[in-house]
Amino acid sequence: MLRALSHPDRRAFVAACKDEAKAAGDLAARSELSLATVSEHLKVLRKSGLLVLEKRGRFWFYRTDVAVVEQAAKEVAELTQKAPSLAIRA
Numbered sequence: 001m002l003r004a005l006s007h008p009d010r011r012a013f014v015a016a017c018k019d020e021a022k023a024a025g026d027l028a029a030r031s032e033l034s035l036a037t038v039s040e041h042l043k044v045l046r047k048s049g050l051l052v053l054e055k056r057g058r059f060w061f062y063r064t065d066v067a068v069v070e071q072a073a074k075e076v077a078e079l080t081q082k083a084p085s086l087a088i089r090a
Contacts, residue, residue: 001048001050001068001072003044004045005048009031009041010041012030012031013042013062014051014064014069017051017062018066018069021054021061021062022061022062024038024042024060027042027062042062045062046062048068049068050064050068051063051065052065
């Protein structure tokens with residue numbers, strides 16, 4: 001999931017689909033990327049669970065799974081907390 005969010009365009013797509021589902025063409029129009037490149041980024045986001053694909057009539061729309069994003073943020077925040085000491089084996 002962190003790998004999926006490591007690219008700025010993918011983060012922008014997650015943010016764009018947070019409040020309203022968007023078609024791939026709409027997301028491509030918002031960026032300077034080709035539709036093929038946008039599709040590849042969306043595939044990565046879909047596989048990570050950050051975006052969900054929904055069919056509406058003949059069209060497909062992407063929406064952010066906010067629960068997945070919130071869980072990822074929680075887990076990253078926990079990394080900044082004091083971790084228990086780990087026993088290192090020789």
